[in-house]
Every structure is written in C-alpha cells, then in structure tokens.
Amino acid sequence: EDKVVQSPLSLVVHEGDTVTLNCSYEVTNFRSLLWYKQEKKAPTFLFMLTSSGIEKKSGRLSSILDKKELFSILNITATQTGDSAVYLCAVALNSGNTPLVFGKGTRLSVIA
Amino acid sequence: EAGVTQSPTHLIKTRGQQATLRCSPISGHTSVYWYQQALGLGLQFLLWYDEGEERNRGNFPPRFSGRQFPNYSSELNVNALELEDSALYLCASSLVEVIWPQHFGDGTRLSIL
Numbered sequence: 209e210d211k212v213v214q215s216p217l218s219l220v221v222h223e224g225d226t227v228t229l230n231c232s233y234e235v236t237n238f239r240s241l242l243w244y245k246q247e248k249k250a251p252t253f254l255f256m257l258t259s260s261g262i263e264k265k266s267g268r269l270s271s272i273l274d275k276k277e278l279f280s281i282l283n284i285t286a287t288q289t290g291d292s293a294v295y296l297c298a299v300a301l302n303s304g305n306t307p308l309v310f311g312k313g314t315r316l317s318v319i320a
Numbered sequence: 321e322a323g324v325t326q327s328p329t330h331l332i333k334t335r336g337q338q339a340t341l342r343c344s345p346i347s348g349h350t351s352v353y354w355y356q357q358a359l360g361l362g363l364q365f366l367l368w369y370d371e372g373e374e375r376n377r378g379n380f381p382p383r384f385s386g387r388q389f390p391n392y393s394s395e396l397n398v399n400a401l402e403l404e405d406s407a408l409y410l411c412a413s414s415l416v417e418v419i420w421p422q423h424f425g426d427g428t429r430l431s432i433l
Contacts, residue, residue: 249426312362
C-alpha cells in the first residue's frame with residue numbers, strides 16, 4: 209500500500225525561528241512529491257519536486273527531495289505568524305490511475 | 321480568473337439522509353478530483369473524473385458516488401449518511417494532462433447529527 213508519513217504532526221515555534229518539516233514515502237512508481245499549505249480551507253500549492261538534490265526556493269520557504277532515502281524536507285526560515293497552517297506532503301504516481309497520496313500533515317503554529 | 325468553487329459551504333444532515341455536493345473547476349480544466357478530509361486522517365482520495373468519465377475511485381463504499389457534467393462541473397453524492405461521514409470534502413481540478421490536483425476549492429463542511 210502506498211504510504212506518505214509526515215513528522216512532526218504538530219509544532220509550535222516562536223516568530224523568527226527556523227523550522228524543518230519532514231516527509232517520507234513508500235510508494236510504487238514514484239513520479240513527483242508536492243508540498244501544500246492549508247490555512248483554513250483550500251490547500252495551496254507550494255512546490256513540486258521530481259529530481260533528487262535540487263532545492264526549490266520561494267522566499268523563506270525551501271524544499272529538497274532525496275529519492276534514494278525516500279524523503280523530502282520543507283524548511284521555513286524566519287517564521288512569521290502568517291506561516292501558521294497545516295503543511296501537507298503528497299506523492300504523485302506514474303501509474304496514471306491514482307492521483308495524489310497525501311500524508312496527514314504537520315500543523316505549524318507560530319507565536320509572537 | 322475564478323478558482324475552483326464548491327457549494328454549499330456548510331451542510332448539516334442527519335443519519336440516513338442523502339447529501340449532494342457540487343464543484344465547478346477552473347475554466348479550461350477538464351479533470352476533477354474529490355477528497356475527504358476527516359479530522360486526524362489527512363486527505364483521502366474519493367473520486368477522479370476526466371472529461372466526463374470516472375477514471376478511478378478510492379477505497380470508499382458504493383454509497384459515495386458522483387458524476388461529471390458536459391461543462392466539467394461535478395457532483396458528489398453520499399447516500400445513507402453515517403456519523404463518520406462528517407468531514408471537509410475538497411474538490412480540485414487540473415488540466416487533463418497533469419494527472420494531479422492543481423487547484424483546490426475551499427470545500428464543503430458536511431456535518432452529520
């Protein structure tokens with residue numbers, strides 16, 4: 209069975225801290241790994257990673273994929289209260305018949 | 321450009337009733353996906369439609385069904401509602417060649433009393 213596991217499940221940090229969110233996966237026919245941010249309702253797309261070792265960056269957020277060890281990390285530097293959200297990791301498969309397999313998410317709370 | 325729109329925002333039903341949830345994809349997107357997000361369980365895949373055809377369904381009982389209309393909007397029907405069906409139901413859409421959800425709607429919160 210395809211599986212995506214995120215850790216930690218929840219995290220509380222102070223503004224200005226740097227956080228690392230983890231995502232490991234066990235799937236057949238890996239295609240890509242995606243990160244989403246879900247604040248209240250609709251998850252919004254952050255990154256898609258397909259190749260190992262290539263860091264993707266967007267402002268204070270960055271992510272990297274290790275296809276040998278089957279994991280990805282999402283880093284957020286200089287956290288702000290607006291970063292408080294659930295961060296979802298998902299894996300897209302090459303099989304073509306199954307869309308994304310999601311992890312349970314990491315709930316990040318940033319306090320002032 | 322309008323995003324993925326879902327209606328209603330909230331729906332309250334009692335056990336045994338039937339619920340219908342609606343989704344309009346982004347213009348030009350012909351694939352629609354439905355996910356259930358129950359507390360503590362993450363997003364669970366329900367249904368996937370491509371250009372009017374059901375492409376795949378997740379591990380849910382047959383009382384969860386749906387369809388996609390010629391204008392690519394979609395409907396999710398849940399029959400014989402149970403307490404455990406209480407969840408946020410998210411719809412997403414994509415271009416047909418993308419094969420993963422590109423944009424999500426805000427969801428319908430279904431509460432079963």
